[in-house]
Amino acid sequence: MKIIGFVVSLALFVLGLYIMGEAFYVEGAQLPVFIGGILVSSLGVFIPVHILKRIDG
Numbered sequence: 001m002k003i004i005g006f007v008v009s010l011a012l013f014v015l016g017l018y019i020m021g022e023a024f025y026v027e028g029a030q031l032p033v034f035i036g037g038i039l040v041s042s043l044g045v046f047i048p049v050h051i052l053k054r055i056d057g
Contacts, residue, residue: 005055009047016041 019037026033 005047005051009044011044012047013041013044016044 016037016039019040020034021037023030023034023037
């Protein structure tokens with residue numbers, strides 16, 4: 001379970017970084033896309049820190 005959680009968390013974190021980078025190329029909606037990237041990256045950090053600690057601990 002830890003390996004699957006790690007892979008999902010890493011994928012979400014990297015996807016969030018990609019979304020934040022792509023926000024500069026979106027005309028008229030830079031702020032919502034950038035905030036979405038921050039939220040996805042935060043979710044990628046939230047999963048191992050809070051959820052996996054309680055499931056596997």
